[in-house]
Amino acid sequence: MSPGGEFRAGFVAVVGRPNAGKSTLVNALVGEKVSIVTARPQTTRHRIIGIRSRPDSQVVFVDTPGLHANARKLINRTMNRAATSSLADADLVLFVIEAGGWRAGDEHVLRRLAKASAPVILVVNKADLVRPRTKMLPLLEAAGARQSFAGIVPVSALTGENLGQLVELILAQLPPGGRFYPDEMKTDRGRDFRIGEILREKLMAALEREVPYGLAVEIGAVEDDGKLVRIDALIWVAKDSQRPIILGRGGERLKAIGQAARLDLEAFLGKKVFLQTHVKVRRNWADDARALRQFGYEAGS
Ligand SMILES: Nc1nc2c(ncn2[C@@H]2O[C@H](COP(=O)(O)OP(=O)(O)OP(=O)(O)O)[C@@H](O)[C@H]2O)c(=O)[nH]1
Numbered sequence: 001m002s003p004g005g006e007f008r009a010g011f012v013a014v015v016g017r018p019n020a021g022k023s024t025l026v027n028a029l030v031g032e033k034v035s036i037v038t039a040r041p042q043t044t045r046h047r048i049i050g051i052r053s054r055p056d057s058q059v060v061f062v063d064t065p066g067l068h069a070n071a072r073k074l075i076n077r078t079m080n081r082a083a084t085s086s087l088a089d090a091d092l093v094l095f096v097i098e099a100g101g102w103r104a105g106d107e108h109v110l111r112r113l114a115k116a117s118a119p120v121i122l123v124v125n126k127a128d129l130v131r132p133r134t135k136m137l138p139l140l141e142a143a144g145a146r147q148s149f150a151g152i153v154p155v156s157a158l159t160g161e162n163l164g165q166l167v168e169l170i171l172a173q174l175p176p177g178g179r180f181y182p183d184e185m186k187t188d189r190g191r192d193f194r195i196g197e198i199l200r201e202k203l204m205a206a207l208e209r210e211v212p213y214g215l216a217v218e219i220g221a222v223e224d225d226g227k228l229v230r231i232d233a234l235i236w237v238a239k240d241s242q243r244p245i246i247l248g249r250g251g252e253r254l255k256a257i258g259q260a261a262r263l264d265l266e267a268f269l270g271k272k273v274f275l276q277t278h279v280k281v282r283r284n285w286a287d288d289a290r291a292l293r294q295f296g297y298e299a300g301s
């Protein structure tokens with residue numbers, strides 16, 4: 001039950017450096033995969049809402065792109081802005097770091113957090129990787145000395161360890177109030193966005209070096225005839241040289257990526273999927289405001 005027995009609801013911004021495990025955490029807390037996850041930093045490119053509804057509470061998590069310094073390209077500035085803008089209307093902030101140690105990237109995030117007026121809980125994620133647990137103590141103590149956090153919790157978003165305690169801390173910080181979304185709603189993002197993200201997840205996971213960062217996915221026609229969903233997807237790359245890399249010899253690499261995406265898409269849509277992909281070049285799209293808007297990013301300048 002929520003503290004005091006009243007219904008509680010609020011917006012919780014989840015921020016941290018790239019790869020800290022923010023999206024994994026949001027998915028675990030929501031109980032559904034609303035945000036894609038890969039082993040590569042800078043996977044999340046948008047603000048994505050994940051909603052956790054219970055009889056006594058509704059927590060609206062706002063997953064954000066990893067905050068990073070040296071954002072040279074427009075897409076990176078757009079990503080950073082998406083993350084910082086979520087701080088403004090948050091009732092609470094979860095600052096996610098890794099249990100393995102405090103890094104320069106975390107310091108950068110901490111400086112951005114100075115602008116947030118909401119309380120901040122420090123979530124020390126990936127605790128499953130630290131053995132013995134006592135190895136984490138110096139990090140927890142040093143973090144506590146850095147700023148007065150509303151709470152410091154070691155968790156594992158991957159195994160679920162300690163997430164119950166984190167939820168209790170979150171609920172204690174949320175104001176009493178009614179729900180923002182219908183109970184059955186898990187995310188604010190629609191079908192086609194989620195289809196594009198599932199394909200982008202498979203592309204990012206399968207490709208290396210700069211290629212994952214050179215690609216964007218645009219979903220064209222989606223036709224659902226009741227039994228089968230036909231999806232037309234455009235994969236945009238930033239350089240001519242990236243196209244043959246994605247295709248692979250005889251188109252084999254893209255075929256394997258498409259198959260992996262199709263399996264997840266069928267699970268997501270609950271129907272058979274026919275996925276057609278085309279790879280196109282849009283030179284330097286990541287610095288082109290028009291292209292970014294076309295691909296669904298809220299690019300300013
Ligand atoms: N061992 C372990 N790995 C984790 C945990 N949480 C996340 N990961 C892994 O860390 C990697 C990054 O996870 P994400 O959830 O994509 O991280 P993120 O902070 O959303 O990353 P960006 O979107 O790039 O900012 C993935 O390989 C996850 O499987 C955890 O608690 N334990």
Ligand SMILES: [Mg+2]
Binds near residue numbers: 035037043064066
């Ligand atoms: Mg993410």
